[in-house]
Amino acid sequence: MGKTAAISSPPVLCVLLVLTNDLHQFVFSFPSGGICIGESGTYTYAVGYYFIIAWVVVCALTAFAITLYKCRLAQRKKYLPVLVLPCSIVYAVIYASGAEWMQIIGGDITAAQCLMFVGMLECCIQVGLIPTNTGYAALFEAGTFGAQITDNDYQIRYTSANSPEISKGIMQKAETAAVSLDKNTLLKSHPIDGGHVFWQEDITEITALLERLEENNETIAESNYLEQENYRVKLKIKTLREKNRLYDLLQDKTAEQVDLLERLFSQYNAGSDYEKRRSLLAKIAVIGAYIKRCGNLIFIGEQSKTTDTAELSLCMEESFANLELMDIDCAMDIPGGSRILVEDAIRVYDFFEKVIETAIDDLQSVLMKARSAADSVIFRLEVESSCPLADFTESCENCLFEDGVWCFTLRIGKAGEQL
Structure with missing residues (x-):
């Protein structure tokens, strides 16, 4: 920052000396404070100039x-600009000294200095101090970018040093x-204009990245496969x-029925009477x-x-369908909904x-009915049997024995409410 300020300060001061009214007379001094530009002898050069x-x-x-x-x-020929630069300096000094002959020969100092400046630049260009648009063929050949320039017929006109030989067919595909x-x-x-330019692009890093991505994909695929297998297991x-x-x-719910089945199968296998075996079946x-429906x-x-x-x-x-195999009359009325x-x-x-299991050996008929009430469903089971079934009284809402028929009533609450 300090170096930039040091370099830019002098030109800023010069501009202020020339372009501001208050500081202008530090460059051009006018007699008695008057200003009369264009008349000879009306101003002199001050220290700012x-x-x-x-x-x-x-x-x-x-x-x-x-x-x-x-x-x-x-x-x-590097001396050419050296000759022009001193001439410009000498001209400026003589012109500033007030020599009339230099003002007549050199004319306006601004135009003369611009001309000399252009001449110095041209000399620098001619001797090679300032590069020009020449030597492109050699520069292109020395390049390491793997490029070729061809005409419209794909004939190679310029090629870099490391460019490989490329067939015309590959050029056309490119x-x-x-x-x-x-x-x-x-x-x-x-x-x-007039042809084509072909160049090579190194994609080593991209290829390596793609290979890594492919390896990662394989790893992820294997991991996913293992996860899926673990999930399946x-x-x-x-x-x-x-x-x-x-x-x-x-098994816990039907343990009693399973044990009863084993005893019945044992009796069936040990028995020989047809009617008895049929009743056991x-x-x-x-x-x-x-067991199935439960x-x-x-x-x-x-x-x-x-x-x-x-x-x-x-x-x-x-x-009921299986009870009817034992010649037991069965009827049912349980509405759905x-x-x-x-x-x-x-x-x-x-x-x-x-x-049924308690009264099955002396069972004549079975009737099961259901009636829907406001907030409950009432089931009525009627069993015609001479077996004593009074022990089931505590398991139901009401129990009645009349004319050889046992009537049991159960009330079940709707929507999960048990009454």
Whole structure:
């Protein structure tokens, strides 16, 4: 920042000396404070004028020295600008001294100095101190960018040192899209006046990045595959655990019926009387229907807490179908459309099954009816049997025995309310 201020301060001061009214007389001094530009002898040069001239000379010499120092060409005619620059300085000094002959010969100092400045620049160009638009062919050939310039017939006119030989067919393909020369190099092109330019683009980093991405994709794919396999195994294990849990739940619920089935099968295998064996098979069918339908209700309860009375009607219907194999009269009237708790449906079905199992050896007829009340469903089970069934009184709302028929009443609350 300090160096910039030091360089820019002198030219700013020079501009202020020349362009401001208050400081202008430090450059041009006028007699008695008057100003009469254009008349000879009406002004003289003050100290500011010589300061400006000195700054211009210093800038010119510095620019020439820097140009000479930076130039990489060694030519013998570097003295040409040296001749022009002193001539400009001498002219300015003589002109400022007031010599009339120089003012007549040189004319206006501004025009003369501009001409000399242009001449010095031209001399610098001629001797190579200032580069010009020449030597492009050699510069292009020395380049390491792998490029070629061809005419419209794809004949090579200029080529860089490291450019490979490219067939005409590949050049024509590169006109429409980039062509891959190898794994890490692309050939691109662009039309120019009178031909085409082709250049190589190194895509090593892009290729390496793509390879890393591909490796990452493979790693992620393997990881995803392992995750999916782990998920499948976990799902399978959870499914088996759930099946085992439901199986254990059903086994605990129907343990008494399973034991009864084993005893009935033992009696069936040991017996020889046809009618007795037929009766045993009918009992086995009734108990098997209960185990099946009770399992269905348990599975329904795992998905929803409530069910329709129509589901309970299906359970009763299958049990009745097996009871009829024993020549037992069965009837049922359970309308659907009422929602009850699944556990209440299981409770009604369990009550029915226990009553049937107790009275099955002396069972004549069975009637199951249901009636929907405002906030409950009332079930009425009528069993014609001489077996004592008074022990079931505590499990129902009402129990009545009349003319050989046992009547049991159960009340189940709707929408989960048990009354």
